[in-house]
Amino acid sequence: MTLATSLIDHQHESKRYLYRALVVLGLIVVVLLILFARLYFLQIERYDHYATASRSNRLRLEVLPPQRGTITDRNGELIAVNVPSYSLSLIPEQIEDLESLLNQLDELVVISDDDRKRFDRLRKRSRRFDPVVLRGYLSDEERAILAVNGHRFAGVQITAESVRNYPHGDLLAHLLGYVGRISVQDLQQVDAEAYRGTRYYGKTGIERTYESRLHGENSFRLVERNVRGRVLRELERVVPQPGEDLQITIDVGLQQVAVDALQDRAGVVVALEPGTGAIRALASWPAFDPNLFVRGIGHQDYQDLLDDYQRPLFNRSTRGRYPPGSTLKPFIGLAGLEHKVVDIDHREQCPGWFQLEGRERKYRCWKRRGHGSVNLVDAITQSCDVFFYNLAIKLGVDRIHDYLTPFGFGQKTGLVVGKESAGLLPSTSWKRAALGKPWYEGETVITGIGQGYNEVTALQLARATAVLALRGQDVRPKLLGPAPKVKWPPVLKAADASWDLVIEAMINVVHGPRGTARSIGKGIDYKIAGKSGTAQVYELSQDDDEPKKADEVIERLRDHALFIAFAPVENPQLAVAVIVEHGGSGSSAAAPVARKLFDYYFANPWWVLCFFKLRVMPDC
Amino acid sequence: MLKRIRLDPVLLTLILALMAVGLLVSFSASGGSTAVVKSQLLRMLVGLAVMVLAAQLPSVFFIEWRHCCLYSVCCY
Amino acid sequence: MAPLLFIFGMLLLIAVEFGGELGGGARRWLDLGVVRFQPSELSKLVVPLMIAFYLAERPFPLPWKNLAVAIGLILLPVALILRQPDLGTALLVMASGLAVVFLAGISWRLVSAGMVLAVAMVPLAWHFMHDYQRGRVLTLLDPTRDPLGSGYHIIQSTIAIGSGGLFGKGWQNSSQSHLEFLPESSTDFIFAVFAEEFGLVGCGFLLLLYLAVLLRGLQISVTASDGFGRLMAGAIVAIFCCYVVVNIGMVSGLLPVVGVPLPLISYGGSSLVTLLLGFGILMSIRNDRKMWNK
Numbered sequence: 001m002t003l004a005t006s007l008i009d010h011q012h013e014s015k016r017y018l019y020r021a022l023v024v025l026g027l028i029v030v031v032l033l034i035l036f037a038r039l040y041f042l043q044i045e046r047y048d049h050y051a052t053a054s055r056s057n058r059l060r061l062e063v064l065p066p067q068r069g070t071i072t073d074r075n076g077e078l079i080a081v082n083v084p085s086y087s088l089s090l091i092p093e094q095i096e097d098l099e100s101l102l103n104q105l106d107e108l109v110v111i112s113d114d115d116r117k118r119f120d121r122l123r124k125r126s127r128r129f130d131p132v133v134l135r136g137y138l139s140d141e142e143r144a145i146l147a148v149n150g151h152r153f154a155g156v157q158i159t160a161e162s163v164r165n166y167p168h169g170d171l172l173a174h175l176l177g178y179v180g181r182i183s184v185q186d187l188q189q190v191d192a193e194a195y196r197g198t199r200y201y202g203k204t205g206i207e208r209t210y211e212s213r214l215h216g217e218n219s220f221r222l223v224e225r226n227v228r229g230r231v232l233r234e235l236e237r238v239v240p241q242p243g244e245d246l247q248i249t250i251d252v253g254l255q256q257v258a259v260d261a262l263q264d265r266a267g268v269v270v271a272l273e274p275g276t277g278a279i280r281a282l283a284s285w286p287a288f289d290p291n292l293f294v295r296g297i298g299h300q301d302y303q304d305l306l307d308d309y310q311r312p313l314f315n316r317s318t319r320g321r322y323p324p325g326s327t328l329k330p331f332i333g334l335a336g337l338e339h340k341v342v343d344i345d346h347r348e349q350c351p352g353w354f355q356l357e358g359r360e361r362k363y364r365c366w367k368r369r370g371h372g373s374v375n376l377v378d379a380i381t382q383s384c385d386v387f388f389y390n391l392a393i394k395l396g397v398d399r400i401h402d403y404l405t406p407f408g409f410g411q412k413t414g415l416v417v418g419k420e421s422a423g424l425l426p427s428t429s430w431k432r433a434a435l436g437k438p439w440y441e442g443e444t445v446i447t448g449i450g451q452g453y454n455e456v457t458a459l460q461l462a463r464a465t466a467v468l469a470l471r472g473q474d475v476r477p478k479l480l481g482p483a484p485k486v487k488w489p490p491v492l493k494a495a496d497a498s499w500d501l502v503i504e505a506m507i508n509v510v511h512g513p514r515g516t517a518r519s520i521g522k523g524i525d526y527k528i529a530g531k532s533g534t535a536q537v538y539e540l541s542q543d544d545d546e547p548k549k550a551d552e553v554i555e556r557l558r559d560h561a562l563f564i565a566f567a568p569v570e571n572p573q574l575a576v577a578v579i580v581e582h583g584g585s586g587s588s589a590a591a592p593v594a595r596k597l598f599d600y601y602f603a604n605p606w607w608v609l610c611f612f613k614l615r616v617m618p619d620c
Numbered sequence: 621m622l623k624r625i626r627l628d629p630v631l632l633t634l635i636l637a638l639m640a641v642g643l644l645v646s647f648s649a650s651g652g653s654t655a656v657v658k659s660q661l662l663r664m665l666v667g668l669a670v671m672v673l674a675a676q677l678p679s680v681f682f683i684e685w686r687h688c689c690l691y692s693v694c695c696y
Numbered sequence: 697m698a699p700l701l702f703i704f705g706m707l708l709l710i711a712v713e714f715g716g717e718l719g720g721g722a723r724r725w726l727d728l729g730v731v732r733f734q735p736s737e738l739s740k741l742v743v744p745l746m747i748a749f750y751l752a753e754r755p756f757p758l759p760w761k762n763l764a765v766a767i768g769l770i771l772l773p774v775a776l777i778l779r780q781p782d783l784g785t786a787l788l789v790m791a792s793g794l795a796v797v798f799l800a801g802i803s804w805r806l807v808s809a810g811m812v813l814a815v816a817m818v819p820l821a822w823h824f825m826h827d828y829q830r831g832r833v834l835t836l837l838d839p840t841r842d843p844l845g846s847g848y849h850i851i852q853s854t855i856a857i858g859s860g861g862l863f864g865k866g867w868q869n870s871s872q873s874h875l876e877f878l879p880e881s882s883t884d885f886i887f888a889v890f891a892e893e894f895g896l897v898g899c900g901f902l903l904l905l906y907l908a909v910l911l912r913g914l915q916i917s918v919t920a921s922d923g924f925g926r927l928m929a930g931a932i933v934a935i936f937c938c939y940v941v942v943n944i945g946m947v948s949g950l951l952p953v954v955g956v957p958l959p960l961i962s963y964g965g966s967s968l969v970t971l972l973l974g975f976g977i978l979m980s981i982r983n984d985r986k987m988w989n990k
Contacts, residue, residue: 017918020799028801039899043899047861405940635960638905638909642960642962648889667971667972670969670976674975674979675983676980
């Protein structure tokens, strides 16, 4: 190609392009003309129509938010409801002298400096024709005063809204969660159109998990307003679809018993029904009042909650990780029987300590003088540590890990409400992967009594107890009712004789003459199978021959008290896990809590309450 | 000055005029909120900076250099 | 450079597909830590850039093979954006790409064939649309169908525009904007506020401003020094025109509601920066012409 032809070509191309560009120009002009014609049609031809529509402006669509679904406990008792709340709002555009108006209003109702500050802040963010809240939560009296005097002021409005209320306060705080003002982040999670008009959003707990079911569907009403924006009458209303009312499996009465029994000590109580998996009590203490969060918690209140060393905001029931201590012994005993490393007749000598061959270190039994010669049943009944040190060494940590896994240790239980911790069930491969270190035999020894790396949540412990109560049938904890009886597939199989032996030992713990928890077995007409546990928080020197008395150790270093149990033994109705933080001994601090739960639960079967109409129950 | 930084005065004038309209209407539509106007102004400044930068690049920059060199040798 | 940019743009789109932020039921945003960015906005510029690069020095009329490749290069990002889903942006990207193909020179017979095909595609497209997209089209035909959703916006925005009349109600005097069809009045529906406050005269002035920008762009395009500059400038003009027409058409009730801002006026980050980047390129093309023709 010569330079000349190339140039000609280039010019050709330019020309052809010019031609096409002209076509594009023509198109642009035509389209813009169409737009202009449309505007002409709207603004000139139909001006009168639209001008009237705009000027009178009478008809206005307003969003009607749906009523949030209520939540009831298994007996139909309301635990989350909606109550009306009234606020005093101002419309900045209609106010001439804001300062004097505020002073005048201050004479009628209390308006604090905080209220004024918040009002100023909100006012800057909102449009001048929108009402801005000045004072929320007006009392009936204040509302009456304003209703009488309010008409004197322009731009003053009293607005009503429906606000969430938790009548039981802190009793169910962690479990129910709470709603709070909907935030920009919340809105990004949902269809913003469906949430127009909605002001609250489930932030934690059940309120969060079942937000979509509780919320409902918004709708609108067509109202006629005068120029000042006052509603003259309603022309059309499409009733919004309210949210679903939820019933949960918790028994508020049992929950109350659990919290009372903790006597203001920090701890967890979990009670669940083995046959259905229904959680009947799930108490984490200390707790907080969720109603504070609905109103918008004040800075100081929130700081107080954060600063409290007992951490009331922390949901111990599903996130608290505790060493299981001796409550792990029945499960390890079962592992020993099934792996045939011990049998019914096998005995160990307990001199009060245990030593690995060729090592100096002494692992102590909780009983300094020793238990003498014990078999498995004795060892569980009296919680002999030395027997289980021996058993753990015979089993090895990996066999313990594999055998305990089906009980749900080291895994989340799959409860969809709130965040859940998985706990920890150690094994050699876990340690290599997580810590990059080999497993030491000494660590196996203390694994045998549930110390060392072992960590469980109270919910896990209750579930494992339920699995034990049902002799290997799976139990999946659930919170949302109703709870039909489900026969989940068995998670592990063991010989009947093994189950009998371990359960017999657990009965002895409560009812036997030498059981660690025999104090709760008095004056009882049903049988409890249980196991106490005392978990070390702070390692006392193993070589220290003079044991320290529990009350000599300052409270924060005191042992956690644990107790697991199920009852009645023949037909397990309730499986319980109790953890009292720094409670000292499991048998004295935690076991009585379990007894109170059983007593209440069996003395007040729900169908009796239903029959005598002692409670309002939808299923009755 | 404008020539030195390779900006087209005609286009620039038009763009600034449109932006001014945008600021006016935003102010009014937001009910007189200066925050909205400030934030929009900031975005516009960022956009203008990007524009000035883009104008500095030779248009051939958007094609491969090799392509461009061949082309200039052939045609000019 | 153009292919690199194109690949970069596509990677961003794919990143959105996997790690994008959810917003209002769609996955469009990419969180870059400091800013949130909408990669589909960038593709409005990168796609025509790529097509212009690819078709810059092709013979006339375009060989079939090149045409097919060009169409493929357009459809890839369009498909990705449709998945987000963002119908408005997808259509704009497609339109800008096709504009370049048209300017690059395909025979009129093909253009008319393409048009027929496009019309034939309408039922098919309907089939693949999301429910809310269908809803918007239906709403256009009957705004009272969905009075709380987009229908409400259309009713309110037409009242706003219509009540503006010849001279408008004056700055800051729009009453319709006080109604509930905010918060979108400062973004996509801002034209309604403008039309109410400044009337037909103001609208005419605004359209003239836009026309002037388009004319200047076309002028730069025609006088560009090389094929690439021509096509690129033409593409930028085409995108800008699409923005204006789709937005005003939507607000005045001629087109279905799609998320397209009014260029240079709407409140919005990604689209504003992309547009100004385009204008920067346009200016650079103009400057190079000057230098080379000396």
